[in-house]
Amino acid sequence: SNTDRSWIIFVAGLVVLLPVALALAGERRMRMIDGFDLGNSPLEFTRDAVEGRTVLMTTTNGTGAIAAAQGAKEVLVGAYVNFSPVAAVLRAAARRGADLTFICAGHEGQFALEDAACVGRLVRHATRRVAGATLNDAALAAVQLDRKFGDDLWRLFETASHAQALANAGFAADLVACATLDAHQVVPVYQDRQIVRLAAPAEA
Amino acid sequence: SNTDRSWIIFVAGLVVLLPVALALAGERRMRMIDGFDLGNSPLEFTRDAVEGRTVLMTTTNGTGAIAAAQGAKEVLVGAYVNFSPVAAVLRAAARRGADLTFICAGHEGQFALEDAACVGRLVRHATRRVAGATLNDAALAAVQLDRKFGDDLWRLFETASHAQALANAGFAADLVACATLDAHQVVPVYQDRQIVRLAAPAEA
Numbered sequence: 001s002n003t004d005r006s007w008i009i010f011v012a013g014l015v016v017l018l019p020v021a022l023a024l025a026g027e028r029r030m031r032m033i034d035g036f037d038l039g040n041s042p043l044e045f046t047r048d049a050v051e052g053r054t055v056l057m058t059t060t061n062g063t064g065a066i067a068a069a070q071g072a073k074e075v076l077v078g079a080y081v082n083f084s085p086v087a088a089v090l091r092a093a094a095r096r097g098a099d100l101t102f103i104c105a106g107h108e109g110q111f112a113l114e115d116a117a118c119v120g121r122l123v124r125h126a127t128r129r130v131a132g133a134t135l136n137d138a139a140l141a142a143v144q145l146d147r148k149f150g151d152d153l154w155r156l157f158e159t160a161s162h163a164q165a166l167a168n169a170g171f172a173a174d175l176v177a178c179a180t181l182d183a184h185q186v187v188p189v190y191q192d193r194q195i196v197r198l199a200a201p202a203e204a
Numbered sequence: 205s206n207t208d209r210s211w212i213i214f215v216a217g218l219v220v221l222l223p224v225a226l227a228l229a230g231e232r233r234m235r236m237i238d239g240f241d242l243g244n245s246p247l248e249f250t251r252d253a254v255e256g257r258t259v260l261m262t263t264t265n266g267t268g269a270i271a272a273a274q275g276a277k278e279v280l281v282g283a284y285v286n287f288s289p290v291a292a293v294l295r296a297a298a299r300r301g302a303d304l305t306f307i308c309a310g311h312e313g314q315f316a317l318e319d320a321a322c323v324g325r326l327v328r329h330a331t332r333r334v335a336g337a338t339l340n341d342a343a344l345a346a347v348q349l350d351r352k353f354g355d356d357l358w359r360l361f362e363t364a365s366h367a368q369a370l371a372n373a374g375f376a377a378d379l380v381a382c383a384t385l386d387a388h389q390v391v392p393v394y395q396d397r398q399i400v401r402l403a404a405p406a407e408a
Binding site: 113160 | 314315316340341342345348352363364365
């Protein structure tokens with residue numbers, strides 16, 4: 001693998017990250033942190049709450065995984081809610097011969113089903129009919145999970161332990177938001193320790 | 205989870221480990237180590253080569269994973285070649301309410317498809333109709349991989365990168381041995397830094 005051509009794609013099946021925002025946000029054990037302005041619920045990140053502001057965010061798994069990927073040439077943030085625009089950027093990169101690495105956010109340090117299924121969907125769309133594309137075993141396994149659940153994101157979330165933990169913690173409405181495929185036409189990228197919109201529209 | 209009830213099950217889809225043997229064995233980058241008596245090929249571990257002897261074994265992934273599991277109450281070594289006897293012991297443990305943890309050997313530090321598929325098969329057999337059995341997301345994903353490949357171990361090995369690497373390195377005959385379901389009716393356990401046959405037949 002040529003690191004100069006390496007892309008890292010960070011995938012959190014359940015996380016909705018908006019690109020521009022404010023103040024302190026995050027969670028520990030799924031709950032908003034004392035003294036913070038926002039938790040981790042996508043429903044809190046309204047236009048009123050975040051427009052024109054910078055959000056400082058900390059979560060149990062996702063933000064650490066993103067920070068760990070900062071050595072890569074490009075770091076994208078993908079989920080079901082922005083699936084198609086992210087998949088389009090990845091597909092263009094794959095056609096140029098880029099190496100794509102997917103990092104799953106996980107849940108409490110463990111494998112999370114919805115992350116892997118979302119990666120499988122991205123892998124399928126990014127590499128379909130791309131000559132010379134090869135998948136490692138983990139990517140092949142992720143594709144199988146996507147094939148199992150297909151577009152039935154609700155059944156996926158009913159099966160996944162993280163989603164069920166959120167529902168039990170009172171965040172069932174978040175799951176509805178997270179299961180809305182392509183709700184947001186944005187491609188967030190991680191640059192200089194900030195998540196911003198992808199700069200070059202020509203890449204999409 | 206009650207650690208007193210915890211079992212660790214180590215799974216290497218491709219490894220055949222015989223319980224009693226001799227001298228130095230192992231591999232680095234799939235090749236026998238200079239000065240060693242045996243490599244990692246199951247076909248070298250004949251009765252003549254190992255009967256009545258103790259084998260000191262080192263491999264890139266498997267032996268380290270087994271050593272890391274030594275704090276558990278019981279550590280079993282499972283693969284397709286001894287699937288049914290290991291599954292029977294696990295099923296008895298699951299019925300007694302034991303926690304089962306599966307560790308995949310992997311290949312060069314990476315996820316290996318055949319390990320996860322073998323775990324999925326063990327999980328299915330160990331927990332079927334066991335009241336109160338719950339699976340975490342990784343176990344659910346492993347079950348999906350087993351469902352995908354079913355009994356067609358040859359297709360699984362044709363897909364898995366580790367198996368293909370072994371075939372390319374001249375060990376295609378090993379794959380035939382590793383794809384032989386239930387070739388060995390043994391339950392190897394790891395105790396006091398040795399892999400031996402399970403002592404108590406009443407447990408099977």
